[in-house]
Amino acid sequence: MAESAASKPIRTAITSDDGIDLSIIELLFFAYRDFTSDPDQILADYGFGRAHHRVLHFVNRMPGLTVAELLDVLKITKQSLARVLKQLIDTGHIIQVQGPRDRRQRELYPTAKGRALMLALARPQSRRIHDALEGASAAERTAIERFLKLMVNAELRAQVDNLPADGAGKIAGRGNGDE
Amino acid sequence: MAESAASKPIRTAITSDDGIDLSIIELLFFAYRDFTSDPDQILADYGFGRAHHRVLHFVNRMPGLTVAELLDVLKITKQSLARVLKQLIDTGHIIQVQGPRDRRQRELYPTAKGRALMLALARPQSRRIHDALEGASAAERTAIERFLKLMVNAELRAQVDNLPADGAGKIAGRGNGDE
DNA sequence: GAAACTATGTCAACAGTGCTGACGTATTTT
DNA sequence: AAAATACGTCAGCACTGTTGACATAGTTTC
DSSP, rough: OOSSSSSOOOSSSSGGGSOHHHHHHHHHHHHHHHHHHHHHHHHHTTTTOOHHHHHHHHHHHHHHEHHHHHHHTTTTHHHHHHHHHHHHHHSSSSEEESSSSSTTTTEEOOHHHHHHHHHHHHHHHHHHHHHHTTTHHHHHHHHHHHHHHHHHHHGHHHHHHHHSSSSOOTHHHHHHHHO | OOSSSOOOOOOOOGGGGOOHHHHHHHHHHHHHHHHHHHHHHHHHTTOOHHHHHHHHHHHHSSEEEEEEHHHHHOOOHHHHHHHHHHHHHHHSSSSEOOHHHHHHOEEEOOOOOHHHHHHHHHHHHHHHHHHHTOOOOOOHHHHHHHHHHSSGGGGGGGHHHHHSSSOOOTTTTOOOOOO
16 A cells, blocks of 8 residues: 555645645635536537637627637637637537638627527626625725736736727727627 | 628627626636646646646645545546546655555555645745735735635535645544644 | 748647446445 | 445546648738
């Protein structure tokens, strides 16, 4: 079994005394796991996974973004995206439109079906967040958002800011006239 | 390409107006992705993945926990754990000790090597957290922890609390006299 | 206008991590 | 002695990520 051989078992638990912020490390793990479990269950009904969710989410958030832009947001390779995107297109959740300026580009848009699924996936997550924020003051909520944003790599924080907030503008540099 | 066929592209972005808390949903995605990228890079040097990290983390946090207890914390199957745990044992990061009361059980302990790796993985994460909390008041920090804890499924919150805090007690129900 | 570059798609192979189902062995409980 | 438990293990599968290579349009550059 061991015990006799090689290096001996360390029987003391690591605690915050060791200068590591264990509580938030662990809370992030548990919180994120449960946070993603809500949509995961719905996705299973469609034969989709978490990757589909991400694509669907950002296409709904930034309609008309190109494949390259989507890759840049998700930070995955085009081969990884291809499988997932193809399924979303084949199932009618996303539509590709040839880019108006540059015809090599494929602008990605959600369909009504894709919009509905995105909302269905976001709702339980939003509800969980809402419940977790119950009793929190506006200032506390701000502090939480600030913390999370600072957890993102500095180079990418601008990307987070460029997401449409409240019916405001679109992604920097691209117009978005609705039809 | 589409455009002509079937359902039409929706060109309006979803915004917070739709009653969904998009900002925190997205912040959690980006924050967690970058939060895990630090250890991922180190793990690659060892041929390990994120699953190894989790096992190593909780074995260091709860030394002497049994396989069943570890499965309960991670919420994965024993077959998933087996692969990863075997590698950590074979590489001398974790040691199994036969349970004293019940000899069917295998108590898991980190070795000095396993402890060192766990700390090396936790350090960049802790630093990121520390930096993100810079300028936050004690009250704000409390609000952040509270929020994260409430994001965890209610049934599992007790588990989070049972982790050793500051050199205090061990997991409920098991003594932990150090040698 | 030809050459070079760019945006996208696709084929193939592989790695990591999760799952289910089945079976074996040691040990404890009943 | 029989049943239940803790753990290990074999086999196969799914999802999502990776590299590398190559093809095809379309755009830019000289």
